Amino acid sequence: MWRRVASVSHLFSHSKSTKFNQGGSTFKIWETITSESEIPTPSKGSPFITFVLGGPGSGKGTQCAKIVEAFGFTHISAGDLLRREIASGSAYGSVILSTIREGKIVPSQVTVQLIQKEMESSDNYKFLIDGFPRSEENRKAFEQTIGTEPDVVLFFDCPEQEMVKRVLNRNQGRVDDNIDTIKKRLEIFDELNWPVINYYSLRGKLNKINAVGTVDEIFEKVRPIFAPLSK
Numbered sequence: 001m002w003r004r005v006a007s008v009s010h011l012f013s014h015s016k017s018t019k020f021n022q023g024g025s026t027f028k029i030w031e032t033i034t035s036e037s038e039i040p041t042p043s044k045g046s047p048f049i050t051f052v053l054g055g056p057g058s059g060k061g062t063q064c065a066k067i068v069e070a071f072g073f074t075h076i077s078a079g080d081l082l083r084r085e086i087a088s089g090s091a092y093g094s095v096i097l098s099t100i101r102e103g104k105i106v107p108s109q110v111t112v113q114l115i116q117k118e119m120e121s122s123d124n125y126k127f128l129i130d131g132f133p134r135s136e137e138n139r140k141a142f143e144q145t146i147g148t149e150p151d152v153v154l155f156f157d158c159p160e161q162e163m164v165k166r167v168l169n170r171n172q173g174r175v176d177d178n179i180d181t182i183k184k185r186l187e188i189f190d191e192l193n194w195p196v197i198n199y200y201s202l203r204g205k206l207n208k209i210n211a212v213g214t215v216d217e218i219f220e221k222v223r224p225i226f227a228p229l230s231k
């Protein structure tokens with residue numbers, strides 16, 4: 001079984017940064033320039049982990065499907081794992097359901113355990129972890145339990161209006177895809193996810209992608225990040 005103790009540090013070089021304001025603080029986000037020499041060579045002895053961040057409806061799941069197809073990753077959606085847990089009638093089911101209904105974040109212990117189980121039962125070593133970490137608590141719990149940091153962090157940057165429109169049109173019968181819960185999810189995203197985005201930006205790991213455009217246009221911005229990896 002893979003298990004990595006030391007983390008891979010800086011994988012990408014950065015040439016351009018953008019400043020923005022959030023909650024009265026100024027943050028700096030790096031626009032990433034990737035090149036083949038900067039991607040570590042993944043090996044079957046250790047996992048290659050990509051965290052996929054972005055607000056609700058920013059297109060995380062859609063782009064993950066494209067990355068899986070092109071680069072042979074295993075897609076682990078934290079939201080899907082939690083929904084599966086509800087459907088399975090697990091002891092945590094009712095707490096998870098009410099948390100999702102309220103647009104809040106499920107305790108990290110639950111989510112990390114589900115992610116860990118998926119990773120450990122997979123034959124693959126390339127993982128896309130979608131919708132996680134959504135808070136600093138999520139991030140720290142993963143680091144402590146799995147004992148490693150992500151190799152790559154993607155952040156799909158999408159205007160709120162566009163995210164609301166997409167979620168309301170999603171039609172997957174989700175209990176949280178209604179206007180009241182979306183408002184709550186966007187508030188929680190602003191409050192809890194930005195510190196995570198800022199953390200990875202400061203560590204030089206963040207790949208910010210403008211998520212406005214067609215699915216294929218956005219994937220053409222994602223592709224170069226993984227191009228050095230074979231399928």
Ligand SMILES: Nc1ncnc2c1ncn2[C@@H]1O[C@H](COP(=O)(O)OP(=O)(O)O)[C@@H](O)[C@H]1O
Nearest residue numbers: 056057058059060061062166169170213214215
């Ligand atoms: N680039 C895009 N333009 C328009 N609609 C999109 C785009 N990407 C995804 N969608 C649609 O928006 C909705 C939300 O996408 P999804 O991938 O589920 O986002 P997330 O996982 O970030 O919530 C889905 O119905 C999806 O088909």
Ligand SMILES: Nc1ccn([C@@H]2O[C@H](COP(=O)(O)OP(=O)(O)O)[C@@H](O)[C@H]2O)c(=O)n1
Nearest residue numbers: 056057078079100103104105106131132134
């Ligand atoms: N790391 C996570 C991921 C999702 N969730 C919960 O699951 C809900 C749906 O997550 P999701 O990733 O499927 O949602 P989208 O961003 O894809 O729309 C979130 O709004 C949270 O309530 C969580 O608590 N912790």
Ligand SMILES: [Mg+2]
Nearest residue numbers: 060061079131
């Ligand atoms: Mg999703």
